Amino acid sequence: MQAAVVTAVNSSWQVKEVPQPQPGPNQVLVKMHASGICYTDVHQTLGHLPGPFPRILGHEPVGEIVAVAPDVTTRKVGDRVGTAWIQSTCGRCEWCQRGRRMFCPYLKGTGIEAQGGHAEYMLMNADATYLIPGKVSYEQAAPIFCAGYTVYSGLRRADPQPHERVAVLGIGGLGHLAVQYAKAAGFETIAVSHSPDKDKMIRDLGADE
Ligand SMILES: [Zn+2]
Ligand SMILES: [Zn+2]
Known part of the structure; x- marks a missing residue:
């Protein structure tokens, strides 16, 4: 092979x-x-x-x-x-x-x-x-086995409560997944990035601001 x-x-x-x-x-x-x-x-x-x-x-x-x-x-x-x-x-x-x-x-x-x-x-x-x-x-599943699991672990460890907001620092291979998990879990989710070109993409994926 x-x-x-x-x-x-x-x-x-x-x-x-x-x-x-x-x-x-x-x-x-x-x-x-x-x-x-x-x-x-x-x-x-x-x-x-x-x-x-x-x-x-x-x-x-x-x-x-x-x-x-x-x-x-x-x-x-x-x-x-x-x-x-x-x-x-x-x-x-x-x-x-x-x-x-x-x-x-x-x-x-x-x-x-x-x-x-x-x-x-x-x-x-x-x-x-x-x-x-x-x-x-x-293609969607592959990155979940490291990048996705990594940020999901972070979300679990942070253990946010229903009244809290989640901020994701850095919107890359991991961050764009973290935003989706946080949003899917029902939290107001803030994406923090210094790349203006990611603004529309990350809002489309669920970021509130
Ligand atoms: Zn990895
Ligand atoms: Zn052992």
């Missing part, structure tokens, strides 16, 4: 032929339909974040399942799925037991220890996949 490979820290991405992976226990093979690009891809390429090389990045991957391991019962061929940052954690350490899996020292991350989505196919752990609703396109 073809994949975009980062061969070494700070190297260019090279599209080349690599072996197509086969699903092991608890895994599904996904034919990629969209793979979002995040600024974290740049940080990873430059070595700002730890991770092995050579590496296939891409942590906003979505596609169609084309093969499942014999032990997988919750997913089937033809399912439209995506996966998030975490492929697996140990389930035993202090962080896992606190429900803060992202800090598990044994975490296997998408596009880090596990191959990412910038390829024709990738493996996902079946229990790390999420079904994509039929009316959501692959």
Whole structure:
């Protein structure tokens, strides 16, 4: 299969032929339909974040399942799925037991220890996949797995109350999603940006001012 490979820290991405992976226990093979690009891809390429090389990045991957391991019962061929940052954690350490899996020292991350989505196919752990609703396109779904989840987490953590307003600072790949979540949750939503050319777009997406 073809994949975009980062061969070494700070190297260019090279599209080349690599072996197509086969699903092991608890895994599904996904034919990629969209793979979002995040600024974290740049940080990873430059070595700002730890991770092995050579590496296939891409942590906003979505596609169609084309093969499942014999032990997988919750997913089937033809399912439209995506996966998030975490492929697996140990389930035993202090962080896992606190429900803060992202800090598990044994975490296997998408596009880090596990191959990412910038390829024709990738493996996902079946229990790390999420079904994509039929009316959501692959292109719309992909960025939700990092950018969308990131801002949704922020909104949940902020825990705004019914009488409060939500301000979103910066209207880019994340901010334009944050505005939509805040508005959909019923809050008066203020978009803060220094780019006048985003004014109409962000109002169309629901910003009140
Ligand atoms: Zn990201
Ligand atoms: Zn753990």
